[in-house]
Amino acid sequence: MEISYPYEDYPTVGAGAVTEAEYAEGIGWASPSGLIGSTSDPSPLLLSGGVLYLRAGTAARLIGMAYLNKDTDLAIGGIGSNGGAATRPDRVVLRLNWSTMLVRAAVLTGVPGGTLPGLTQQRGSGSYEISVGQVNIPAGGSLTNATLTRQRWYIGPDGQLLCWSDSRPPHSPGRRIWEADTGRWQLSTGVDPWRVLHDDSGWLNCTVASGWSVQPSGRVKARRRNGQIHVRLDLFRTGGRITSGAVKVADLPSGMAPSETEILPGSINEVGGTTRFLFNPDRSILIERFTPIDTGNAISVAHSFPLG
Template identity: 30%
Template sequence: MAQSSWPSPAHNSRAVTDVEYEKIAARFSDDGVDGSPSDAAVVAAGVGLNVTIRANVYASVRGHAWTSGTSAVTLAISANASGQTRTDRVVLRLDRSDWTVRAVVKTGAPGAGVPALTQSTGDTGVYEIPLAEVTVLNGAASVTVTRRELWVGSRVRACTSATRNPAPAIGEMCLETDTGLVRMWDGAAWVVIYRTAATASVDVTLSSWTATGSSVLERRGDVVVLRTAYFERKVSNLAAASDSRLPLLIPSTHRHPYLQMHEPVYLSGHRIGMVTLYPGNHERAGQLWLNTHPGVNVGQIVYTTTMTWAV
């Protein structure tokens, strides 16, 4: 076949077929619903075994525009007498047999989880994008709907951590509005390429120590910085051979997965000790312990230290 391009006077007198239109329009706009996760749900549970699609929704599937129209659309859910829970999908489906896009229910197999999307990219077949999942219990007279809208986005797609594109292309990016993470699909996994900076107080209450001030954790990207408070010994003298937990706890999302952190600290009386911060795979995960020291009496202080690690 010789080279060609369209639309063009040299190509079929500027007439463009449905197949040719899809070839150029599929990347004009990403597949998905116009809007963002903060909008009202596109699909909601209706009365009985029905779901409703709200009015005035617009979407694009392979460059083909779709709207729900000016009134809500009702879709029937088939009964479930299988003895097991069934999960259906509500999808927008481009059907190349008549080149229409319609919202339809894709019925799942009882006990088999969510049915897979069909995304044929040739000149025939169907192409589907997700709108919602519908849980149908055995013998149910009503259904439960879980949001799964795929949003068009702004080239970097807005989503939540539960609604990333289930069929991404390599290099596709998304912003999770519930976590602040920017991710990219590398062909095998959604890798994190940016994290919103976060600051958190990590203080906890322990009877043996009192914190003067606050211990503050700040995370920028994959680097975490911890600045501890002063810790004053309150209950009984601590013998040199004894470990003691200090009053802070690192949140699970900010812990190193497997490395312990050791840092020297100053103690009252111009003395030196050592603290250990335990990683996510340890039984003391996220805890800070004083475990090398010459003894600490009631009223003596463990002074501020700063620790930095990657996650």
Template identity: 30%
Template sequence: MAITAYPFDSQAVTETQFSYLFRELSSGVAASSDSSAFRVSAAGTSMAVTVQPGFALVRGHAVLSTAVETVTIPAADTATRTDAVVLRLDPTANTITLAVLKGAPGSPSPSLTQTDSGIYELRLAWVTVPGNATSITASNVAEGRQFTRGYVGSWWNSTRPTSPRLGDLGFNRSTSAWEFWNGSSWANLAPSVSWPSVTDKPSVFPPAAHTHSWSQISDAPSTIAPSAHKHAWGDITGTPSTYPPSSHSHSWSSITSKPSTFPPSSHSHSQYLTSGSTISWANGTKRAHAYHVGGSGTYYAVWVDGSGDFGRNTSSIRYKTNVRDSEVTSGDVLALRPRVYDRKDYEKPDGTPVTGRKNEFGLIAEEVFETLPEIVCFNEEGEIETVRYDLLGVALLPVVQDQEARIKALEERLSALEGQVSAT
């Protein structure tokens, strides 16, 4: 029978038949030309290259790589040569493998073996091997992949389809232009048009709005009366050598022989800081000055928060809600450990060094937090900052009250014992 059709259900199809069917799809990497599929690059400081994973068709056979492969380049010769990295189809061994075709020094890159029924090689890259080289660099590897064709393809000049058909269309990445096979050569799909090739164009054109340089103007006057203009001071002659100063001002830094300090004149202030105002920390720290108080009227303890806002420390029930008994026990207070310590040295914002106070007496806030967290304060970052020493006296009240109760109980027992002794 002269006509054979396949594949159909319940029909045996040979490798040769399938290969003949799929080779019509053309050999090449089955991906976009800007993808990394089967892209070859330098492996690093060695005579090797790496090949990225990908899927390709090689003369009707499929090959799938799922991991980066490393291929060794043969040792360098004394002169430069060009090798080729290929996918090699061997139908007899039923394999498609990565291989290196070693070139000859001073000769073009090695030719590919592309038989119809035997070995078929598909180039992936050219590798220039400099004389006596010990490693392959990125500049030594040149793109050489060919891609499968559909209705539209993509290639470089060096990887155009080897057997194009009339009407094959593709984007040439070397020229950044669309081209097609016209039966004998690759033609630009949208060629640029030169002026000589334009037909039916007019022979002359009326001039559009334009300008001319002065040298192009004929019959121009030799002299021109000056219009309003200015001159630089250095161009003016006969100027006076000095001028009486007009009304002006001077910057403070330009004044000489000024006193270094000035005693304040008599003055007064119209208002004072009130609750809710913000303290301007003139001394560069958040520490109030150690001024005492005097005069008549009510005295308040003042609280200052981390933002510089301050207010009165009030105790009236008018300012309080949710009032309840304290759960502080005398054991919590008696567990506190008085300490003696030295303050760390520091610098003021202006760079002035300050030596910390030595042998200072007080509590460690972290230790207080373990038994009496009610009197520990935190900073804006949530870190333990200080102890509310003003509340320490309140915390001591349960201790005093407990001791008072114990003293009274002991006095009553002592009085009872004395009465028993007197009765006997």
């Protein structure tokens, strides 16, 4: 039987109405799900006096169904002590029950020493969950000495998904997210890793090694942009003579290391000869010479390579 609702809403054809389940499975399924707010909001979870609370005012949307914890902090039960020998990660969720079409807070209990329990996101039956946060129950401990870890994401004013690099929504092919801590806009293909669509650190200073200085009007900087690292080095040798071998000239900024050593052939101004520049996974930049480098020699080089 074919049906096109709301007009043909079965069994009352022509009523022009839909049930909550019809809305969620139809229009709501294509709507973003998450907490309502921004990444600057405080954690929706609060630990106080050995009790876990969901803050008053916490709002969310789950496949079109709205949720609000209105006026007072809500005590969340169902979190027992940990008798294991390692920390137990529990996940607090908001869960839509397809049978009742009601959203309520719930707890997914983890395993001591295990990974965080995954989310259930079923369509039409069972349940649909979004993450609110992670509760870490230490070995032999309880909520009294537990800690909280960020595990949530938000829906922004335009429906965009806002998160952090350590707290992303589940993968779904074509899903786009904005990471507040990295400034990256990323795309899901359905599986790890996320694909960078936009990322720009701006030009950041490299750390110059001892025995070197920045040339007048020069720069020693690096920039991470859309999965590529761009480096510009204008250095001046202030230390003693280097006869041969690899010598460190600088360190790349954090988050700009290649996955393997990048090698760039080059030369030394006023000297010539064979030179190689090495950009290493530990972020160090080395110059490797097969002829001497004297005090006062200048180095200028620009290079780009893939991140990670």
